[in-house]
Amino acid sequence: xxxxxxxxxxxxxxxxxxxxxxxxxxxxxxxxxxxxxxxxxxxxxxxxxxxxxxxxxxxxxxxxxxxxxxxxxxxxxxxxxxxxxxxxxxxxxxxxxxxxxxxxxxxxxxxxxxxxxxxxxxxxxxxxxxxxxxxxxxxxxxxxxxxxxxxxxxxxxxxxxxxxxxxxxxxxxxxxxxxxxxxxxxxxxxxxxxxxxxxxxxxxxxxxxxxxxxxxxxx
Amino acid sequence: xxxxxxxxxxxxxxxxxxxxxxxxxxxxxxxxxxxxxxxxxxxxxxxxxxxxxxxxxxxxxxxxxxxxxxxxxxxxxxxxxxxxxxxxxxxxxxxxxxxxxxxxxxxxxxxxxxxxxxxxxxxxxxxxxxxxxxxxxxxxxxxxxxxxxxxxxxxxxxxxxxxxxxxxxxxxxxxxxxxxxxxxxxxxxxxxxxxxxxxxxxxxxxxxxxxxxxxxxxxxxxxxxxxxx
Amino acid sequence: xxxxxxxxxxxxxxxxxxxxxxxxxxxxxxxxxxxxxxxxxxxxxxxxxxxxxxxxxxxxxxxxxxxxxxxxxxxxxxxxxxxxxxxxxxxxxxxxxxxxxxxxxxxxxxxxxxxxxxxxxxxxxxxxxxxxxxxxxxxxxxxxxxxxxxxxxxxxxxxxxxxxxxxxxxxxxxxxxxxxxxxxxxxxxxxxxxxxxxxxxxxxxxxxxxxxxxxxxxxxxxxxxxxxxxxxxxxxxxxxxxxxxx
Numbered sequence: 219x220x221x222x223x224x225x226x227x228x229x230x231x232x233x234x235x236x237x238x239x240x241x242x243x244x245x246x247x248x249x250x251x252x253x254x255x256x257x258x259x260x261x262x263x264x265x266x267x268x269x270x271x272x273x274x275x276x277x278x279x280x281x282x283x284x285x286x287x288x289x290x291x292x293x294x295x296x297x298x299x300x301x302x303x304x305x306x307x308x309x310x311x312x313x314x315x316x317x318x319x320x321x322x323x324x325x326x327x328x329x330x331x332x333x334x335x336x337x338x339x340x341x342x343x344x345x346x347x348x349x350x351x352x353x354x355x356x357x358x359x360x361x362x363x364x365x366x367x368x369x370x371x372x373x374x375x376x377x378x379x380x381x382x383x384x385x386x387x388x389x390x391x392x393x394x395x396x397x398x399x400x401x402x403x404x405x406x407x408x409x410x411x412x413x414x415x416x417x418x419x420x421x422x423x424x425x426x427x428x429x430x431x432x433x434x435x436x437x
Numbered sequence: 438x439x440x441x442x443x444x445x446x447x448x449x450x451x452x453x454x455x456x457x458x459x460x461x462x463x464x465x466x467x468x469x470x471x472x473x474x475x476x477x478x479x480x481x482x483x484x485x486x487x488x489x490x491x492x493x494x495x496x497x498x499x500x501x502x503x504x505x506x507x508x509x510x511x512x513x514x515x516x517x518x519x520x521x522x523x524x525x526x527x528x529x530x531x532x533x534x535x536x537x538x539x540x541x542x543x544x545x546x547x548x549x550x551x552x553x554x555x556x557x558x559x560x561x562x563x564x565x566x567x568x569x570x571x572x573x574x575x576x577x578x579x580x581x582x583x584x585x586x587x588x589x590x591x592x593x594x595x596x597x598x599x600x601x602x603x604x605x606x607x608x609x610x611x612x613x614x615x616x617x618x619x620x621x622x623x624x625x626x627x628x629x630x631x632x633x634x635x636x637x638x639x640x641x642x643x644x645x646x647x648x649x650x651x652x653x654x655x656x657x658x659x660x661x662x663x664x665x666x
Numbered sequence: 667x668x669x670x671x672x673x674x675x676x677x678x679x680x681x682x683x684x685x686x687x688x689x690x691x692x693x694x695x696x697x698x699x700x701x702x703x704x705x706x707x708x709x710x711x712x713x714x715x716x717x718x719x720x721x722x723x724x725x726x727x728x729x730x731x732x733x734x735x736x737x738x739x740x741x742x743x744x745x746x747x748x749x750x751x752x753x754x755x756x757x758x759x760x761x762x763x764x765x766x767x768x769x770x771x772x773x774x775x776x777x778x779x780x781x782x783x784x785x786x787x788x789x790x791x792x793x794x795x796x797x798x799x800x801x802x803x804x805x806x807x808x809x810x811x812x813x814x815x816x817x818x819x820x821x822x823x824x825x826x827x828x829x830x831x832x833x834x835x836x837x838x839x840x841x842x843x844x845x846x847x848x849x850x851x852x853x854x855x856x857x858x859x860x861x862x863x864x865x866x867x868x869x870x871x872x873x874x875x876x877x878x879x880x881x882x883x884x885x886x887x888x889x890x891x892x893x894x895x896x897x898x899x900x901x902x903x904x905x906x907x908x909x910x911x912x
Binding site for chain 2: 276277279280281282283284285286288289292293294295296297374375377378380381388391392395401402405408409412413416417420
Binding site: 336338341342343344356359 | 746770776
């Protein structure tokens with residue numbers, strides 16, 4: 219271990235750290251939006267759209283992010299659509315993450331006991347009212363653990379951005395290995411950097427899950 | 438240059454080379470699944486034992502493999518393994534070791550979850566009938582735990598297959614790496630070649646993973662229908 | 667006062683090839699309390715659930731308040747404002763406070779002004795001795811409290827008919843009394859009720875009539891006292907004997 223290599227690498231790692239956070243945040247926010255929209259389209263079986271939504275979820279979940287990124291970054295320019303590497307990365311993360319988030323939302327809606335829907339129906343609530351007052355609020359609560367797991371998953375997936383040369387953490391670590399010919403220092407910093415992001419994030423999400431859990435138990 | 442990017446895909450050695458890369462991808466996935474799922478099943482079973490020290494170690498192992506991105510694990514292994522006693526492993530071997538350990542960690546959690554989900558009194562009822570510990574496991578615990586673990590295991594298998602796409606990062610000539618090489622060699626011939634080639638990889642992975650996902654969903658739905666009754 | 671509120675005519679229902687209800691005929695008059703008795707699996711829960719459209723049926727007709735029911739989703743949506751139902755699992759909505767549970771249908775379905783719905787809800791809570799729970803969430807309540815609130819929730823829609831599906835079946839024994847007392851009060855206040863229950867004492871004391879279901883058919887329809895003193899069939903006799911043994 220060379221302390222001087224670590225010190226010399228710190229500025230590059232610092233920049234990569236913030237870039238990783240920024241891209242992950244954009245990707246996760248987009249994925250949550252797409253996922254919520256897709257899950258609602260599927261829940262209400264919006265004519266025409268819900269088949270499209272199902273195909274999207276199926277395709278996005280069953281292909282690797284790496285191939286999705288290559289397709290967006292290297293494949294789409296053939297059709298005249300040229301996107302920068304960071305934009306491709308975020309779009310890829312949204313494409314992949316949207317399907318995972320949609321499944322988590324849907325899992326939440328499906329977790330609501332049938333008897334809840336029946337007792338709502340027995341009060342005269344319409345399907346739309348059932349969705350608004352019972353399925354969505356309870357379903358969102360029930361979806362939190364799945365959504366939280368996806369957040370962690372998507373942060374980790376940003377490490378794949380290195381293949382389209384986005385200078386995020388992994389890419390920066392590999393660059394520095396090439397620069398100093400010292401792998402241990404860079405790898406250590408890489409693992410520590412992800413731990414700094416993921417350990418508190420995972421702890422915070424667990425607290426959130428705990429906080430919302432009381433709402434769903436004991437009807 | 439009258440041919441389209443799609444036609445280029447089927448020219449010369451392009452298709453055979455892609456198929457060879459696909460073979461590497463399948464081989465790694467198969468070996469990792471065989472080793473990782475078995476090791477994970479064993480570790481999962483160990484995680485239900487009351488030994489506290491063992492639990493801490495196995496839980497720590499799971500958490501580390503969960504929190505560190507697989508890409509990072511792969512590079513750590515790629516650079517560190519050769520330092521351990523001058524071990525000279527091929528890229529493919531490094532990947533198999535890394536992915537197997539990662540798969541085993543995930544699998545151990547699925548198996549542990551399934552085992553503890555079987556109600557305790559089921560096993561106790563078996564004990565009360567005079568079954569030996571081995572008989573309780575064989576006739577009561579395992580038959581009930583396997584269906585519980587199945588959907589998660591199948592989904593893990595699709596994740597393993599998708600993870601093989603990372604092989605390219607440590608220069609293994611897998612499907613994606615061959616694809617990238619072909620793109621570099623052919624893109625100047627036709628601008629849409631990359632589109633068709635990566636489109637083909639997209640479809641290839643989809644065809645591998647989607648049937649497994651459907652199967653897992655089907656099983657989970659069936660169980661839900663049964664338990665709702 | 668024998669004005670019919672609900673008339674069930676030749677009602678039939680099957681799951682695939684298996685019949686669960688066959689040729690069901692009965693009438694419930696206004697102000698009447700009818701107890702629906704029978705063994706587990708005799709079809710009594712299925713029957714009461716068809717009466718507000720939670721279960722579809724294949725044959726026969728229902729007439730409610732002089733109008734034949736055309737069993738479409740829209741008809742049931744409208745009818746459920748006038749037919750209240752309470753379930754075994756209470757099913758208060760855990761995401762809403764007690765007060766919000768009570769106000770949901772009056773405001774959203776009956777379009778009452780919020781202030782009016784709140785006043786009505788608080789008044790009823792006070793009458794039921796549950797006023798202190800208005801702002802709590804259901805998870806803080808006991809089973810008996812939840813079930814009484816579920817009854818209040820249905821009553822606030824001012825239904826013409828109340829359906830009770832084994833409402834005391836998942837309660838601890840010490841909670842059962844409070845819920846039954848509440849239902850007895852309702853019966854005395856001339857609420858029209860159909861009650862699926864295993865509480866024989868309650869059925870005998872409170873119900874005007876007994877419908878006995880056996881294998882998806884009604885094999886007895888008679889005044890409660892007569893049913894309990896002289897059960898008309900072998901099956902009803904065995905049923906009563908098994909219930910009193912417990």
